[in-house]
Amino acid sequence: MTGRKVVLFANTDWYLYNFRLSLAQKLRQDGYEVVLLSPPGEFGPKLQALGFNWHAMPMNRRSLNPLREVGVLAWLVRFLRHEKPDLVHGFTIKSAVYGSLASKFAGVPARINAVAGMGYVFTSRDLRARVLRPIVRQLMRTALNGRRNALVLQNPDDVAVFKSAKIVDDQAIRLIKGSGVNCSRFTARPEPDEDSRAPLRVVLAARLLWDKGIAEYVEAARELKAEGRTVKFLLAGSPDDGNPASVSKGLVEGWANEGLLTWLGHVSDMPKMLSEVDVVVLPSYREGLPKTLIEAAACALPLITTDAPGCREVVSNTGEDGLQIPVRDSAALADAIRLLDDDRKLCRKLGLAAREKALSEFDESIVISKTLRVYSELLDPMPHEVVVPRQRERQI
Numbered sequence: 162m163t164g165r166k167v168v169l170f171a172n173t174d175w176y177l178y179n180f181r182l183s184l185a186q187k188l189r190q191d192g193y194e195v196v197l198l199s200p201p202g203e204f205g206p207k208l209q210a211l212g213f214n215w216h217a218m219p220m221n222r223r224s225l226n227p228l229r230e231v232g233v234l235a236w237l238v239r240f241l242r243h244e245k246p247d248l249v250h251g252f253t254i255k256s257a258v259y260g261s262l263a264s265k266f267a268g269v270p271a272r273i274n275a276v277a278g279m280g281y282v283f284t285s286r287d288l289r290a291r292v293l294r295p296i297v298r299q300l301m302r303t304a305l306n307g308r309r310n311a312l313v314l315q316n317p318d319d320v321a322v323f324k325s326a327k328i329v330d331d332q333a334i335r336l337i338k339g340s341g342v343n344c345s346r347f348t349a350r351p352e353p354d355e356d357s358r359a360p361l362r363v364v365l366a367a368r369l370l371w372d373k374g375i376a377e378y379v380e381a382a383r384e385l386k387a388e389g390r391t392v393k394f395l396l397a398g399s400p401d402d403g404n405p406a407s408v409s410k411g412l413v414e415g416w417a418n419e420g421l422l423t424w425l426g427h428v429s430d431m432p433k434m435l436s437e438v439d440v441v442v443l444p445s446y447r448e449g450l451p452k453t454l455i456e457a458a459a460c461a462l463p464l465i466t467t468d469a470p471g472c473r474e475v476v477s478n479t480g481e482d483g484l485q486i487p488v489r490d491s492a493a494l495a496d497a498i499r500l501l502d503d504d505r506k507l508c509r510k511l512g513l514a515a516r517e518k519a520l521s522e523f524d525e526s527i528v529i530s531k532t533l534r535v536y537s538e539l540l541d542p543m544p545h546e547v548v549v550p551r552q553r554e555r556q557i
Contacts, residue, residue, distance in 0.1 A: 165540060166194040168244060170260045171252040172220065173403070174204040180277075180340040180452065181252065183525050184532060185213060191533070196244055216240070220259070221403075234263055241267035247540060253277060254297065257312075261304040271539035274305050275313040277340065277449030287405065298326060305329045309539045313337050313532070315449035318470030335535055338474060339450035341525025347432050347459035349516055352509060361502045362438040366397035366428065366453045367445070369408040374444025374467065380491035381498060382421045392502055394422040397434060435460045439508060440501055444486065444494050448472050455523045458482075458515035463508045465497045475518075482514040 169185060171177045177185070177197050188195050189212075197208055201217035208215040218240070220233050241249065241263055248271040251260030257274035264272045305312055306329055313335045314320050320336055323329060367373040375396075382394040396416075401407045417424045428434045431453075435441070441457035441464055448471030454464055455475060464483035466472040476483035484500070486493040501508050 164192065164194070165248070166196065166244065166246040167536070168196045168198055168241070168246045168249045168260075169252070170198040170249060170256050172199065172256045174199040174202040174208065174215070174217075176252060177215075178204040178207055182208075182211075183341065183343060184529055186211075187529050187533070189213075196246065198240070220255075234259055237263035238266045241269055247271060248273065248536065250275065254301070258297075258300050258304040261307075261310070265304075265307065271309040272307070273311045273313060273535060273539065275315075276319065277315050289405070298328065301328050306333070309542065311335050311535050311539060313535065315339055316471045316474050319449070335531075337528060337531045337535075339455065339523055339528055340452060341528030342452060342455045342459060342519065342523055344455075344459040344520055344524045347435065347456055349459075349461035349513070350436060360391040360393050361440060361498070362393045362395065363440045363442060363498055364395040364397055364425075364434070364438045365442050365444070366431070366434070367443060367451075368401045368404070369396075369398050369413060370401060370404055370406045371408060372406050372446040374442075374446065374489075374494075375408050377444045377489060377491040377494050378442065379416055379421055381495040384491070384495045385498060385502075386421065390499070390502060392498060395425055395438065396422050397425040397428045399427045431456055432460075435462060438462065440465065440498065442466065442494065442498070443472060444488075444491075445469055445472055446488050450474055450523075455519050458512075458519035458523075461509075461512035461516040463501055463511040464515055465494065465501075475523075476515075481511075482518050483511055 167188060169177060169181055171181070177199055185195050185197060195213060197213050197215040198218055199205065199215075200220045205215050205217055218233070219236055221229070237259055246269055249260050249264045249269050250273040251257040252275045254276055257276055261272050261274055310333055312323065312329050312333050314323065315338055317336065320334055323334060324331055365373070365375070365378045369375060378394070378396070385392050396413065400410050400413070413424050416422055425434070435457055439462070441454065441462050443451055443454055443466045445451065445467055447469050450471045451466070454466060454472070457464060458475065464476050466476045466483065466485060467488045468478065468485050469488050473485065476485050478485045484497045486497055
């Protein structure tokens with residue numbers, strides 16, 4: 162593989178740094194020439210400081226201006242023709258579509274498109290999202306098909322959506338659960354003193370988007386505080402101004418001033434933060450596969466999340482590895498937090514089971530190994546290989 166060039170393309174440099182840095186490092190270690198591409202941001206220079214060839218591109222995540230978007234696509238085609246990569250690996254829907262279209266025009270031999278969650282257009286109930294949905298679906302059909310092309314999805318629900326919508330040929334689909342977590346960075350917390358009745362510390366750590374269940378989290382905090390519970394509610398994350406579903410900074414500050422929660426802002430040291438809490442919640446409406454839950458599981462923390470795509474891959478409905486609640490149900494979230502506040506032994510039991518599952522299924526070494534196997538399939542196809550339609554998605 163020495164000498165092969167790959168481009169990793171995402172809609173933010175934050176995503177590349179936080180979710181794909183280990184993949185980039187492994188590729189470089191294995192002899193690939195790695196080029197990182199995203200719109201500009203504070204993490205691009207950090208990637209460069211680590212020795213990576215990172216480029217900023219003129220893409221605006223929120224832009225709907227057709228002329229601007231054609232210009233972005235033309236820029237990307239010129240960039241790829243200049244770089245001449247062997248493979249382009251795009252992350253998130255917009256980057257996957259643009260990267261795949263530009264790769265076709267630029268003559269890039271192989272393409273991997275990783276869609277981590279269905280994004281605003283497919284999850285929002287807003288009128289704009291509903292109008293855009295069929296347009297984006299058709300763009301995806303045009304962009305994501307072709308020879309030496311793979312679509313990587315993170316959970317079976319997304320696989321079912323793509324197959325039912327006939328967006329890509331079934332045989333192009335690969336199911337790889339998540340982007341992986343370096344579980345060695347996260348250690349199981351020591352068993353707490355059974356006699357301790359310190360206030361339960363609960364955190365929701367995510368981008369501050371409504372579809373992460375922020376409203377339900379605030380309502381649960383309001384309910385439990387009204388009944389006199391001493392539970393400490395923490396919120397970690399920043400507004401995402403590039404996403405139409407972003408929660409405003411002023412609103413979050415208002416909740417903090419009301420005493421409902423403590424806002425931590427962006428947290429860069431997740432192991433430290435997770436060592437200082439007792440429960441992690443994510444009442445999300447839909448995910449690809451939530452990294453925060455896996456990091457918390459690696460710390461042997463009890464998890465509360467929704468019966469939603471992606472989330473249910475981490476926490477099952479058996480009650481053995483965490484608590485699963487309905488989507489958009491603040492009362493059920495309050496009940497789950499109340500249960501753990503009253504039963505600290507249950508907290509420990511659920512946390513240990515969650516850690517065992519994280520180590521066996523979601524460690525980044527597992528995910529990267531499966532990802533590199535797809536690289537090998539596309540870059541070194543068997544010359545005599547005959548493509549035969551399959552009856553179900555290919556899971557590796």
